[in-house]
Amino acid sequence: MxxxxxxxxxxxxxxxxNPILTPKNWPYPVNSVFNPGATEVDGETxxxxxxxxxxxxxxxxxxxxxxxxxxxxxxxxxxxxxxxxIQEEQWGVEDPRIVFLEEEGKYAVTYVSFSQGGxxxxxxxxxxxxxxxxxxxxxxxxxxxxxxxxxxxxxxxALIHRPIIRGEAHIWISFSPDLKYWGEHRxxxxxxxxxxxxHKVGLGPQPIETPEGWLIIYHGxxxxxxxxxxxxxxxxxxxxxxxxxxxxxxxxxFSPKENYELIGDVPGVVFPCGVVVNKEGNELMMxxxxxxxxxxxxxxxxxxxxxxxxxCPSIS
Ligand code: BMA
Numbered sequence: 001m002x003x004x005x006x007x008x009x010x011x012x013x014x015x016x017x018n019p020i021l022t023p024k025n026w027p028y029p030v031n032s033v034f035n036p037g038a039t040e041v042d043g044e045t046x047x048x049x050x051x052x053x054x055x056x057x058x059x060x061x062x063x064x065x066x067x068x069x070x071x072x073x074x075x076x077x078x079x080x081x082x083x084x085x086i087q088e089e090q091w092g093v094e095d096p097r098i099v100f101l102e103e104e105g106k107y108a109v110t111y112v113s114f115s116q117g118g119x120x121x122x123x124x125x126x127x128x129x130x131x132x133x134x135x136x137x138x139x140x141x142x143x144x145x146x147x148x149x150x151x152x153x154x155x156x157x158a159l160i161h162r163p164i165i166r167g168e169a170h171i172w173i174s175f176s177p178d179l180k181y182w183g184e185h186r187x188x189x190x191x192x193x194x195x196x197x198x199h200k201v202g203l204g205p206q207p208i209e210t211p212e213g214w215l216i217i218y219h220g221x222x223x224x225x226x227x228x229x230x231x232x233x234x235x236x237x238x239x240x241x242x243x244x245x246x247x248x249x250x251x252x253x254f255s256p257k258e259n260y261e262l263i264g265d266v267p268g269v270v271f272p273c274g275v276v277v278n279k280e281g282n283e284l285m286m287x288x289x290x291x292x293x294x295x296x297x298x299x300x301x302x303x304x305x306x307x308x309x310x311x312c313p314s315i316s
Contacts, residue, residue, distance in 0.1 A: 008253040011305055012286065012298040019260045019294035020072065021049065021063055027076045029054060032265055034289030037096035038274025039107060045276050046129060047287055048096045048109065049295060057082065058092035062129050068276055068285050069297065080132055088113040088120060088137050095273055097147035099206045110146040113137060121146040121161055123179060139182055145202030149242060158242055160188060162202040169200035171218060173243050186243060189218060189235055196231055196252050199223045204232060205275040212310055213239045213246055217272055220252065230269040231255040236309045247312040254298060264291025277302060
């Protein structure tokens with residue numbers, strides 16, 4: 001079992017202006033802002049940020065920036081709020097992931113709807129991040145950490161998600177002809193007993209298309225004496241058959257180290273939900289929630305990341 005020389009932990013560097021967004025940047029009172037989805041809209045970086053209100057319920061709102069680093073403009077009000085008529089959203093909407101669906105010409109936002117029934121994945125489509133067409137819940141609770149891919153494979157849409165089955169928290173992939181009915185469920189990336197990602201794994205940002213395959217950034221959890229430790233790992237899926245894992249890094253590539261990641265509502269958490277690859281294709285901007293309190297940015301060289309992952313062990 002050859003280790004990939006521990007290069008992974010130096011792939012990402014934290015942006016020096018971290019955290020990039022905190023509750024102080026919000027135009028209205030919130031407890032915390034974290035776990036943003038990310039995409040590009042009209043040449044700007046758009047973050048769809050989870051904001052938790054002082055009741056403990058979350059909603060989503062946007063923050064935009066021209067360079068993805070500075071001068072964020074936060075929308076003056078919530079943009080996707082729990083709908084009082086939708087029972088599954090009564091305790092809030094959380095942790096969005098965004099992809100642009102080529103066929104529909106719309107952005108797909110998969111987010112967690114939370115209620116007494118447990119967390120589950122819901123889908124909303126939008127063209128402009130101002131109005132949303134809710135498509136409802138996709139699969140039963142408990143389910144989180146979901147993203148679509150931008151297009152179909154062999155005629156079917158694919159969804160990565162993280163149900164909890166028999167107390168086990170593996171990453172799964174499921175398929176649908178119409179974004180409504182889902183089947184052909186299979187485990188994609190299981191937890192690894194004894195490893196840093198032994199207790200839970202969940203998809204991080206939306207899958208990233210590269211010539212070598214779909215780059216997957218995921219979070220892995222180890223339960224420790226002082227609480228759950230959330231770190232970040234990498235995998236690579238086959239480009240045409242994304243249910244096939246072709247590489248999985250052994251080590252984590254990012255972990256809580258800075259004060260804003262170690263001190264907050266939930267200490268010891270880095271939780272990426274969105275990436276933007278810059279126009280030149282050489283910079284990977286990873287946006288993450290830090291300690292369930294603020295939004296931070298880590299940047300990696302795309303060439304280094306790909307060079308690293310293709311040298312990781314193959315999984316067949
Ligand atoms: C997970 C999710 C995330 C959160 C993380 C750490 O289960 O609920 O929203 O950031 O726990 O608290």
